Amino acid sequence: MEVSSMKSYIKDVLENMPEDWLNLTTHRLDIYDEELAKVQFLEQFENLAKQNNSDATALSNLPTAYDYIRLGHPLSCILEWAIAKLNDIAPDQVISFLSKTTPILSILRTNLLKNTNTLIAYTSELPSSFDADVLREIYGYTFELKKVDDIADIVAFNGSTILVSHQEEISASDLTTNVDFYIDIYGNLGSVLLVNEEQNNTYISDIQHVRRRETVAMTPDNCLNALQSLVNQPSTQIHKTNVAENKTKVVDAIRDVSGANTTPLVASSGLSIQYAIMMGLVHHAIENHKGKAIKIVVPPNCYGGTNDQARRVAACNNAIEIVDLPVDGDNDMVQSIDIVLAKLAKEDAIPFIIAEIPTNPRVEVPDVHKLRAVLSAKRKTASGSEAIDPVFILDQTFCPNVHFLGDADILSNVRTISFASGSKFPSGGKCTAGYCIANKIAEPLMDKIALHLSLCDNEATDLQYEILAKQMPSMIQRIHDAYVNTLDFVNFIKQTLPAAKINFVSEELAKEGFTPSVFSLDLPTKGDSPEERETYKREMNHRLINLMITEIPNESKYCVSYGQLNGCYWTIPATSTQGTTKEDDKDYIARVSLSPNMDVELHKKVFLKFVESM
Known part of the structure; x- marks a missing residue:
């Protein structure tokens, strides 16, 4: 195409x-094939382009590009496709980022693991947040820096050569064999990475995975701004807010909802803020506990993004070493933490615990x-000295309204940092921004977290702040209303299908403030062997979900959403949120999340229809 x-x-x-395409943070999974992310969307989009078919219905019938916009979405795919056309390369060789520095870091990370040298050439200046010293000392990345006046000044290099340049408009790049990766920075819009030369295509999946786990797509x-400019x-x-x-x-709202009177940080997504937390804590540990082992304690079956x-x-x-923390089913979180911390104390290690x-x-x-007692207990190393106290990194996405961090709250004497995915209740699904806030005892750690949030250029955008500012004031009421709907639906299921096992908070926990609007459903099964029973249960999960989304297409979605403004969302964690979790730790159960605005009676009616068909 010309x-x-x-x-x-x-x-x-x-x-x-x-x-x-512009307003949803997460899409239907029933028209999404993860293995064909971006590819399937672009193949069908290209067919429409060849036919010059831009009909609204044809566009809306395109398959989901990615299941979540922080990974990519229709408009990022089209932008990358257009830039690929300008440069006569394949669309998968073009990857857009909101961040200006993370595309550089994505190549440095791969080359660290490959033990490959990297030359970073730049024509005017590197992004202002690029900190060469921290990248070398804390991330362990090795690279050379070279300012050039012209691309012709770049000569062959034994390793990877990155060219970083600032661009006023989207146009074809001057591709040369001496440059492996082009990173074009487009003002406040973000950046676009071009993978040059066929031998560098092996980097593409690694770069995509950095975008998936440590930052977000443009x-x-x-x-849309970039495409309109093109x-x-x-x-x-253009949001002049x-x-x-x-x-x-937003700062006031986070303080209010968390009960902490410290200064929060707001990032482009939940995983962006989590990455800043992790690297900030690693930085703090390296500076303050030289030579000691860092242990990241994490549940093996928690959200796949956190785990990965x-x-x-x-x-x-x-x-740094990962230590598994069994928390679900027959395992008790408090007991598991006690066992793990006792072991790490003997090793004189630095414990960071992530838990939902x-x-x-x-x-x-x-x-x-009991959790407070275990986390605040004084322990001794093998030599008898005082062990390093843990930092508790608390994922409050399911219940962001529970107060753990205030001066009189339950974890006030434990170094605790709470974070939440903003695409859930904080924004109601209108943006991906996430945030974190510390209690007073952990507040000294926030400077390092802020440094790494800035280094990765992962702060929330102006528009994301605007959305949170509008949405967060109503969050407490939405959480309450969604819980009421969920409790109603859960009680109905207990009455109509008493053999099902439902995982939901008790009324006692609800009185303590734990009012999530999500529950998991273990359907009754049958069969002569464990394998047959498991297979039957999985089939029933799919039959139930398919019935709900077919009968109530305007409200029931096959999706990983939570805390949305409208509708009801169904998923199977083992095939969605636990995508990178080890197979033995996955949960093949149905997870259901309800919103404050939905027709609960209609959902009851369709669920009863499912029960009667069993």
């Missing part, structure tokens, strides 16, 4: 595109008084 025809087609697409509104259309997405006022509102990211951090540093409360997917809450 460039002029391509631009003309994109112009038509932008006029007719579905609103969901956001939909920024991609086709010489005036931008419709009062940024300072919105930031103040922790292991990725450990893979880059021989001083309630747990995911079995929605279990530990005895918080």
Whole structure:
């Protein structure tokens, strides 16, 4: 397709595109094949382009590009496709980022593990947050820096050569064999990484995985701006908001909902803030406990992004090790933490504990008084000296309204940092931004976390702050209303299908403030062997979900959503949120999350229909 025809087609697409492309943070999984992420969408999009078909219905019928917009989405795929066309390369060789520095870090990480040299050449200046000393000393990355006036100044290098340049407009790059990776920075929109030369295609999956776990793709509104610029259309997405006022509102809202009177940090996504926490704590440990082993204690079946990211951090540093923390089912979180901390104390190691409360997917809450006692207990090393106290990293995504961090709250005497995914209740599914906040005893750790949030260029965008400022004031009420709907539906299931095992908080826990709007459902099964019973249960899971989303398509979705403004969302954690979890630790049960605005009676009616068909 000629460039002029391509631009003309994109112009038509932008006029007719579905609103969901711009406004949804997560999409239906029933039209999504993870193994064909981006590929399947672009193949069908390319067919429409060849037919010059930009009909709104045809566009809305395209398969989901990615299941979650922080990984990529229709507009990021189209932007990458267009840039690939300009440069006559394959679309998978183009990867967009909201961050200006993380694409550089993605190549440095791969080369660290490959023991390959890296030359970072740049034409004007590196991103302001690029900190060479920290990248070398804390991340362990090795590289050379070279400022060049012209691409012709770049000569052959024994390793990978990255060229970083600032661009005013999207245009074809001057591809040369002496440059392996081009990183073009587009002002406040983000950056685009081009993988040059066929031998570098092996980097693509690693770069994509960094985008998946440590940052986000260029956001939909920024991609729309970029595409409008490409086709010489005036931008419709310039948000002239009062940024300072919105930031103040968000900071106040986070303090209010968490009960902590410290200063929070807001990132482009939940995993972005989690990565800043991890690297900030590693940095603090290296500076304050030289030579000691760092142990990241994490439940093996927790959310796959958390699990995978922790292991990725450990893979880059021989001083960091992952320690499994069994928390669900027959395992008690408090007892497991006690056992693990006793062992790590003897080793004189530095313990960082990541845990979800309630747990995911079995929605279990530990005895918080026993939890405090175990986390605050004084322990001795093998030599008799005082062991390093743990840092408790608490994922409060399911219950962001529970107060753990205030001066009079349950974990006030334990170094605790709480974080939450903002795509859930904080924004109601309108943006991906996440946040973290510390209690006073952990507040000294926040400076290092802020440093790494800045280094990775992962702070929330102005638009994300604006969305949070609008949405967070109603969050407490939405959490309450969604819990009421969930309790109603759970009680109905107990009455109509008493043989099912439901994991949900008790009324006693609800009175203590734990009011999630998610539950997991273990359907009754049958068969002559464990294998037959497991197979039957999995079949029943799918039959139930398919019935719900077919009968109630406007509300029931096959999706990993939680805390959305509307509807009901169904998923199987083992095939979605636990995607990178070890097979033996996966849960093949149904997870259901309800919103404050949905037709509960209709969902009861369809569920009863399922029960009667069993």
